[in-house]
Amino acid sequence: MNQSIGFLGTGRIAEPMIRSLSRRFPNSTILVSARSLEISTRVETLHNVSVSPNQNILEQCKIVFICLLANTAREVLPQLEFTSTQEIISVMADISLEEVSSLITPASNPCVTIPLPFIEQGGCPLPVYPESPVLETLFGDENDVITLSSESAIPPHFAATAILSSTMKQLDVVAHWLGEHAGSQRNGERYVANLVSGYLGAMPRDGAGRFKEAMEDLSTEGGLNNQLRQLITESGHYETLRDGLEQLHRRLKAAAG
Numbered sequence: 001m002n003q004s005i006g007f008l009g010t011g012r013i014a015e016p017m018i019r020s021l022s023r024r025f026p027n028s029t030i031l032v033s034a035r036s037l038e039i040s041t042r043v044e045t046l047h048n049v050s051v052s053p054n055q056n057i058l059e060q061c062k063i064v065f066i067c068l069l070a071n072t073a074r075e076v077l078p079q080l081e082f083t084s085t086q087e088i089i090s091v092m093a094d095i096s097l098e099e100v101s102s103l104i105t106p107a108s109n110p111c112v113t114i115p116l117p118f119i120e121q122g123g124c125p126l127p128v129y130p131e132s133p134v135l136e137t138l139f140g141d142e143n144d145v146i147t148l149s150s151e152s153a154i155p156p157h158f159a160a161t162a163i164l165s166s167t168m169k170q171l172d173v174v175a176h177w178l179g180e181h182a183g184s185q186r187n188g189e190r191y192v193a194n195l196v197s198g199y200l201g202a203m204p205r206d207g208a209g210r211f212k213e214a215m216e217d218l219s220t221e222g223g224l225n226n227q228l229r230q231l232i233t234e235s236g237h238y239e240t241l242r243d244g245l246e247q248l249h250r251r252l253k254a255a256a257g
């Protein structure tokens with residue numbers, strides 16, 4: 001692929017996307033804005049990445065990622081001149097596609113997706129609406145691009161990403177407990193990280209009820225997994241988790257209008 005790819009906004013999500021594209025498409029030109037200056041200066045050290053004014057990015061690039069906070073987008077985008085042939089990909093959680101469209105005219109038909117920092121290494125799920133052949137071309141070789149049936153499916157996917165922090169907390173608790181009892185915090189963390197990543201890595205990712213299947217396989221009556229899961233269930237943890245996801249969903253829906 002030999003394309004010019006632009007990024008309006010260069011923050012913690014844009015950086016790994018830029019690094020991934022730079023690695024896999026060395027003949028492409030990647031132009032990034034100076035937001036934030038620290039990150040844009042860092043990615044400019046890559047051989048095919050340059051920092052450029054926002055309007056120049058739009059003049060040079062047919063493919064443009066918008067990686068701004070919603071309020072910043074409302075302030076910045078109306079000052080810029082888009083073209084009708086541009087492919088616009090939004091990674092903004094709290095602004096609707098309808099509003100994005102109004103800010104990028106005469107460009108049209110933007111899509112929205114949810115990249116995560118580990119996209120740089122691959123294996124990142126990329127929910128997208130509407131279907132985006134461009135996103136598939138750019139990232140589909142290393143990441144699972146999941147086309148959604150409606151824009152209303154975007155907020156719950158954003159909300160679901162919040163499971164990562166609480167999951168890491170749970171794993172950290174187990175690793176520290178293991179380290180205390182086995183005599184090595186380092187080995188405790190190594191064991192838990194490999195235990196979970198190895199199990200998930202071996203599990204098919206076809207969406208065919210594999211979590212439930214794995215849970216049932218691990219739930220031998222009287223077994224260790226079954227006993228711990230029952231204790232956690234009785235504590236109300238899973239109800240709290242679902243309630244938290246519902247709260248995040250309502251928040252994201254309200255923000256996107």
